[in-house]
Amino acid sequence: MDRKESFIENPGQFEKIEQILLDLIPSLPEAKEFCKLTLPNGEEFQLPILKGTNGPPMIDIRSLHDKTGYFTFDPGYTCTGSCSSQITFIDGDKGILRYRGYPIEKLAEICSFEETCYLLLYGELPSRKDLEIFCEAMKDEMLIHEQLISFYKGFQKGAHPMAILVGVVGALSAFMHDGLDLKNKVEREKTAIKLVSKFPMISALAYRTAMGLPIIYPKRNLTYTQNFLYMMYCDKTDIENYKVDEFLADVLDKILVLHADHEQNASTATVRIAGSSIANPYACIAAGIASLWGPAHGGANEAVLDMLEKIGSIENIPKFIEDVKAKRDGVRLMGFGHRVYKNYDPRANLMRDLCHKVLDYLEVKSDPFMKMAVELERIALSDEYFIKRKLYPNVDFYSGIVLNAIGIPKSMFTVIFALARSIGWIAQWREMISESVIRIGRPRQLYVGYDRREVKSVGSRLDTFENKSDIKQRSNRRRFSVTKP
Ligand code: CMC
Numbered sequence: 177m178d179r180k181e182s183f184i185e186n187p188g189q190f191e192k193i194e195q196i197l198l199d200l201i202p203s204l205p206e207a208k209e210f211c212k213l214t215l216p217n218g219e220e221f222q223l224p225i226l227k228g229t230n231g232p233p234m235i236d237i238r239s240l241h242d243k244t245g246y247f248t249f250d251p252g253y254t255c256t257g258s259c260s261s262q263i264t265f266i267d268g269d270k271g272i273l274r275y276r277g278y279p280i281e282k283l284a285e286i287c288s289f290e291e292t293c294y295l296l297l298y299g300e301l302p303s304r305k306d307l308e309i310f311c312e313a314m315k316d317e318m319l320i321h322e323q324l325i326s327f328y329k330g331f332q333k334g335a336h337p338m339a340i341l342v343g344v345v346g347a348l349s350a351f352m353h354d355g356l357d358l359k360n361k362v363e364r365e366k367t368a369i370k371l372v373s374k375f376p377m378i379s380a381l382a383y384r385t386a387m388g389l390p391i392i393y394p395k396r397n398l399t400y401t402q403n404f405l406y407m408m409y410c411d412k413t414d415i416e417n418y419k420v421d422e423f424l425a426d427v428l429d430k431i432l433v434l435h436a437d438h439e440q441n442a443s444t445a446t447v448r449i450a451g452s453s454i455a456n457p458y459a460c461i462a463a464g465i466a467s468l469w470g471p472a473h474g475g476a477n478e479a480v481l482d483m484l485e486k487i488g489s490i491e492n493i494p495k496f497i498e499d500v501k502a503k504r505d506g507v508r509l510m511g512f513g514h515r516v517y518k519n520y521d522p523r524a525n526l527m528r529d530l531c532h533k534v535l536d537y538l539e540v541k542s543d544p545f546m547k548m549a550v551e552l553e554r555i556a557l558s559d560e561y562f563i564k565r566k567l568y569p570n571v572d573f574y575s576g577i578v579l580n581a582i583g584i585p586k587s588m589f590t591v592i593f594a595l596a597r598s599i600g601w602i603a604q605w606r607e608m609i610s611e612s613v614i615r616i617g618r619p620r621q622l623y624v625g626y627d628r629r630e631v632k633s634v635g636s637r638l639d640t641f642e643n644k645s646d647i648k649q650r651s652n653r654r655r656f657s658v659t660k661p
Contacts, residue, residue, distance in 0.1 A: 193298060197361060200299050201610050202260040211235055215244060230265050247620045253440075254515070258617070259448065263296060263603055264439040268516035273523065275437055276300070284526055289400050289432040289596070290314065293372055296437055296603040311399075317373035318394045318403065320381075321351050328385045337382035337591045338469045344378055346462035353456050358609055367457050368602045375598045376400060379591045380407035386587065401429040404595065408588075423537055424582050427530055428592070431578065434523045434571060435593050437600030443468040447601045448608050449617035457605055464601045465594050471510065474597070476572035477589040480511040481580060484545045493551055501561045509556060511549075511573030513565070523571035531578045538581060545577045 207224030214220050221243050224236040234257045241247055250256045265274045273280040276295050283292060287301065294302040294310050302310055327347050331340050352370070357363050377394055384391060390412045394403045402420045405428065410418040438444070447464035451457065468474035487496050500509045514521055535543050553569055556562040579589050608614065 193365075194361060196298055196300075197365075197610065200262060200607065201612075202262050202607065204260055207236060209233075213240075213244070215246070219244075228260070231267065249622055252515075253445070258440060258445060259608065261439065261604070261607060262299070263607060264437045264600070266439055266516050268514070268518050271517060271520040271522050273438070280434065280522055281526065284430045284433045287433060289429050289436070292433045292436050293400075293599045296599050297368060297606070313369055314373040314400065315396050317370045318377060320348075320374050320377050324348065324351060325381070325391060328381055331385050333386065333388040335386055337379075337386045337587050338465070338475075338594075340382040340385055341379065341591055341594060342462050342465045342469070344382065345465055346459055348374070348378075348458035349456040349462075352458060356456065358454060358457070361610075364606055364609060368606050371458065371461060371602050372599050375595050376404035377407060379588075379595045380404055382591055383408050383585070383588050399425070399429070401425050401432060404428075409583075424534070427534055427578065428582065430530060431527070431575060431592065432596040434526060435575075435596035437597070437603065442470075442473045443597065444601055444604050447605050451605045451608055452614055452617040454609075454614070457602070457609075460605060461598065461601050464597075468594055468597065469590055474572075474590045474593040476510050476570070477576040477579070477593060478586050480549075480572055481545070481576040481586050481589070483510045484548050484576075487548060487552075489544070490548055490551050493548065493555060497552075497555055497559065501559075509552065509562075509567070511576070512556060512562070512569055513567040514570045517568060517570065518566040520568045521570045524569040524573055527571055527574040527578060528569075531574045531581070534578055534581045540581065543577070543581060545580060549574060549577055 205226055205228065207226055209225040209227075210222040211225055212220055213223055221240075223240065226234045226236050228234075237248055248256070263276065265277070266272065275283060275292065276299055278295070278301070283295075287295070290311050291301055291307060293314075294300075294307065324344065324347060327344060328340065331343070348371075352367070356367070358367075381391060383389075384407075392407045392410045392412060392415070394407055398406055398420065402422075402425045405420050405425055406418065440448075443464040446467040447460045450460035450463040471479040487493060496507075497509070499505075499507050531546060535546060553573070556567065556569075562568075575593075576586070576589055579592060580586070584592065
């Protein structure tokens with residue numbers, strides 16, 4: 177196929193998708209209902225109610241402060257919508273996850289990661305011809321700049337691959353900043369495709385740097401996932417004979433599909449907030465990677481394996497569960513619970529099935545991690561503590577076990593999450609940046625510090641660390657309690 181057909185390089189081709197991109201800009205529904213807010217002084221205000229295609233209705237509070245002088249208080253955004261989007265829908269009570277309307281179960285069954293990328297970017301699943309053109313466009317961009325490769329040399333062997341990933345993706349902005357016009361749709365398209373296409377090489381190199389291994393370059397005849405595995409594992413001294421295991425590559429591909437997007441989670445919200453100041457998109461994605469790394473978010477897959485290693489064997493599970501329930505040292509059952517899913521995480525079920533398939537394929541009769549995970553799940557699902565709080569296994573509970581069985585080192589689990597989520601982040605960034613009005617992300621706060629104070633001259637101030645009784649007094653004075661309603 178003629179590589180110049182790629183829609184990045186061929187303006188004619190690009191014009192064809194321009195209309196599609198216009199349709200992908202989310203528009204707000206018109207409010208048909210209103211609710212009434214009564215203030216302590218008895219004044220009443222009407223607030224519009226917005227209804228999306230699916231999901232709970234939302235009270236539109238954009239004019240609240242102007243009309244009433246009040247703000248809303250919602251730390252952790254537990255019930256605050258920050259944008260409208262056409263990309264992903266989750267119903268946490270019913271355990272539903274859909275990309276552009278398509279159920280995750282079906283996408284994971286029949287679609288490749290490349291097809292999923294196309295769907296997230298262009299709103300429809302690709303025809304065979306669309307897919308070919310798209311894959312070629314991605315392959316044109318899969319190499320990274322040679323000077324960026326030198327950047328890796330600054331990291332010491334043993335550095336965590338996620339630390340390397342944050343640094344290198346942030347550094348991409350230095351290679352693609354000058355001349356990047358974010359108002360230009362073609363430029364935005366190029367940015368999206370470049371980021372996702374370069375991610376396998378960037379991620380595999382993070383691993384090879386951490387292991388002190390030489391670089392392997394991608395191959396044009398391999399798929400996205402095969403290329404990642406090839407660049408991670410190929411023996412530099414035996415490149416010709418290295419064969420990617422197609423079954424395991426297919427499993428990893430499904431894992432990527434399952435992680436590709438998840439609407440406004442912590443890392444995606446981070447990318448959107450960073451992007452709302454019209455910052456360099458690669459730098460915004462680096463911010464998203466940093467947010468993903470935490471064990472409460474994407475770092476949970478690594479934390480699950482740490483937890484299983486620490487528990488050690490099935491006999492120690494009851495004691496561990498007791499510690500979790502007693503919140504001893506803040507210990508949590510990692511891979512359990514979710515802000516949105518309060519029934520089950522559909523990705524967790526699919527991941528458990530994948531786990532069994534991989535263990536069967538590898539003829540592993542009894543995987544100690546799998547045995548412990550199944551027992552933990554059995555106990556947790558019948559225990560009042562977990563039932564009352566609606567805590568169910570999430571995607572990360574079994575993903576670490578599958579990745580471990582495939583032979584992926586623990587420190588790479590979250591990198592693989594990032595590899596998959598790169599498409600979600602950039603699709604969400606592009607959706608935000610294509611809106612006609614971009615409002616900078618700027619939450620409010622409830623200030624509970626000192627009221628106005630006089631500034632004393634340096635000679636008349638108290639010693640901060642010596643006068644302990646004063647410190648205690650000061651911290652007592654500052655402590656307000658913000659109770660749950
Ligand atoms: N183990 C034990 N108790 C838990 C857990 C857990 N994994 N998760 C929540 N709780 C308890 C928590 O202590 C609290 O109890 P109480 O009402 O007595 O104070 C209650 O459940 C509500 O917890 P929360 O922290 O207010 O819930 P949240 O919606 O803010 O947090 C979460 C969601 C995912 C951060 C949390 O469930 C958690 O820390 N889970 C473990 C880490 C994990 O697996 N994260 C991966 C999430 S899925 C991948 C992704 O998309 O990021």
